[in-house]
Amino acid sequence: xxxxxxxxxxxxxxxxxxxxxxxxxxxxxxxxxxxxxxxxxxxxxxxxxxxxxxxxxxxxxxxxxxxxxxxxxxxxxxxxxxxxxxxxxxxxxxxxxxxxxxxxxxxxxxxxxxxxxxxxxxxxxxxxxxxxxxxxxxxxxxxxxxxxxxxxxxxxxxxxxxxxxxxxxxxxxxxxxxxxxxxxxxxxxxxxxxxxxxxxxxxxxxxxxxxxxxxxxxxxxxxxxxxxxxxxxxxxxxxxxxxxxxxxxxxxxxxxxxxxxxxxxxxxxxxxxxxxxxxxxxxxxxxxxxxxxxxxxxxxxxxxxxxxxxxxxxxxxxxxxxxxxxxxxxxxxxxxxxxxxxxxxxxxxxxxx
Amino acid sequence: xxxxxxxxxxxxxxxxxxxxxxxxxxxxxxxxxxxxxxxxxxxxxxxxxxxxxxxxxxxxxxxxxxxxxxxxxxxxxxxxxxxxxxxxxxxxxxxxxxxxxxxxxxxxxxxxxxxxxxxxxxxxxxxxxxxxxxxxxxxxxxxxxxxxxxxxxxxxxxxxxxxxxxxxxxxxxxxxxxxxxxxxxxxxxxxxxxxxxxxxxxxxxxxxxxxxxxxxxxxxxxxxxxxxxxxxxxxxxxxxxxxxxxxxxxxxxx
Numbered sequence: 001x002x003x004x005x006x007x008x009x010x011x012x013x014x015x016x017x018x019x020x021x022x023x024x025x026x027x028x029x030x031x032x033x034x035x036x037x038x039x040x041x042x043x044x045x046x047x048x049x050x051x052x053x054x055x056x057x058x059x060x061x062x063x064x065x066x067x068x069x070x071x072x073x074x075x076x077x078x079x080x081x082x083x084x085x086x087x088x089x090x091x092x093x094x095x096x097x098x099x100x101x102x103x104x105x106x107x108x109x110x111x112x113x114x115x116x117x118x119x120x121x122x123x124x125x126x127x128x129x130x131x132x133x134x135x136x137x138x139x140x141x142x143x144x145x146x147x148x149x150x151x152x153x154x155x156x157x158x159x160x161x162x163x164x165x166x167x168x169x170x171x172x173x174x175x176x177x178x179x180x181x182x183x184x185x186x187x188x189x190x191x192x193x194x195x196x197x198x199x200x201x202x203x204x205x206x207x208x209x210x211x212x213x214x215x216x217x218x219x220x221x222x223x224x225x226x227x228x229x230x231x232x233x234x235x236x237x238x239x240x241x242x243x244x245x246x247x248x249x250x251x252x253x254x255x256x257x258x259x260x261x262x263x264x265x266x267x268x269x270x271x272x273x274x275x276x277x278x279x280x281x282x283x284x285x286x287x288x289x290x291x292x293x294x295x296x297x298x299x300x301x302x303x304x305x306x307x308x309x310x311x312x313x314x315x316x317x318x319x320x321x322x323x324x325x326x327x328x329x330x331x332x333x334x335x336x337x338x339x340x341x342x343x344x345x346x347x348x349x350x351x352x353x
Numbered sequence: 354x355x356x357x358x359x360x361x362x363x364x365x366x367x368x369x370x371x372x373x374x375x376x377x378x379x380x381x382x383x384x385x386x387x388x389x390x391x392x393x394x395x396x397x398x399x400x401x402x403x404x405x406x407x408x409x410x411x412x413x414x415x416x417x418x419x420x421x422x423x424x425x426x427x428x429x430x431x432x433x434x435x436x437x438x439x440x441x442x443x444x445x446x447x448x449x450x451x452x453x454x455x456x457x458x459x460x461x462x463x464x465x466x467x468x469x470x471x472x473x474x475x476x477x478x479x480x481x482x483x484x485x486x487x488x489x490x491x492x493x494x495x496x497x498x499x500x501x502x503x504x505x506x507x508x509x510x511x512x513x514x515x516x517x518x519x520x521x522x523x524x525x526x527x528x529x530x531x532x533x534x535x536x537x538x539x540x541x542x543x544x545x546x547x548x549x550x551x552x553x554x555x556x557x558x559x560x561x562x563x564x565x566x567x568x569x570x571x572x573x574x575x576x577x578x579x580x581x582x583x584x585x586x587x588x589x590x591x592x593x594x595x596x597x598x599x600x601x602x603x604x605x606x607x
Binding site for chain 2 (some may be wrong): 212
């Protein structure tokens, strides 16, 4: 059996194990646990697609919240029934044809992804005319613009009131199905000739161009693919929390994503997955610190926001002790895992001698 | 009309400084021409103007009867003019093999979605790129280092990898910017042999910048000398060696 064939089999096996575990949670887990798992999957989708732009292409893009917003609103507006929309839009009615459009969940997710991609395409020309800090500022700006537009366009987004009462379509199968698919497709892209061209642009744009690589085409490709999956994840997010409003999609969302991929290791998909999983799980686990703590002698009252303080400290610890994040630019491979397990004591001594 | 390759009155001005003035050069297919001159003479600027890294202030570049002046770097590379860099610019975080494979990218037939879906054509193309890259590495004596990080190679081998990477774009004109810089005499002579071998095997036309006179005199059929951006001499190695203008430029007035 060739190594490629073995790795493929192991990957299929790994996915089966993952979904079996999810099935057990579906049967025996609490609502709270299932919610964390859904969150985790959505964050994984977002972090992996965000990493494609920031980690692989090496450009500091600070506007993924715009793509998520576009995806979430598109998908939400498509799954709401006409009656629900009429009931929700109390200040200004929703414009035609959005008021009558209705689509199944899966179509709404795809539409969310496609619209986010279109939006990314529209802003790509101004964005990729600049590099570095300037690009960061331009994308940060577009992220804010979208949020402000959501507040302003009451006839489309219902303004600050947001969209309420969405059907909770997102379940473990949808969220993890999309997450696994995103990981597979983006990993294939990164490991292909296109991914190599992107990494070449990251390492030295002038040299990459001298080897015939067109930077604009490849940055655009990464940007659009990233926007598509972010849009789909936005749709999932909307149908998980069932209420969306502009306050959900502030720069804070981007900042959280940035934290995930930096802690995981910029440029590593494995790192993005780890970072997202840690964030989703850790965010909940750290809720403890916001509760009042009774130490017997002294009582510490609950401090809201304490979680973020601890997160910041953890972030600094990672940056100090592992400057390139948990994974650096390394990726998980079955080869590495097998190597870990087959390291017998005799093998170790032969290396030592 | 313009022949295989020609530059006409190429001029580059940076503010008040004229880095290169009226640089004209004609290359016939298969020639090996040297470009020499003291430090700061504008040699690398000429390369930058030819390849599109800099847009010339004035003048024209013709390649295979077409004007390519001011075309972006990547399009010039795609049309068959490749270059190496004086200050080595490898993709340091990628392996030696990957560095070479990048250069094949600009003409792969596969679309990105074929790669994402791992379709048979994408796999075949990838295999073919890998095979051709390994052949090139073999040719340049780097095959045993294929899976090392490019940044971890010793200096001389990084220079060779630069050449391998440029060759992988399948150029017809190769511009070498100080390929022997930092090499010891033995390595330099190896390199001279390599360059003339590669030229024959890949039917290349070569234009090279070099400070090592032994290297230039041994290898080049024709030499052009720049000083302060102005062409001061042109001719065979023997003619250049005895040219008083050239001696003055290098050694000052005697």
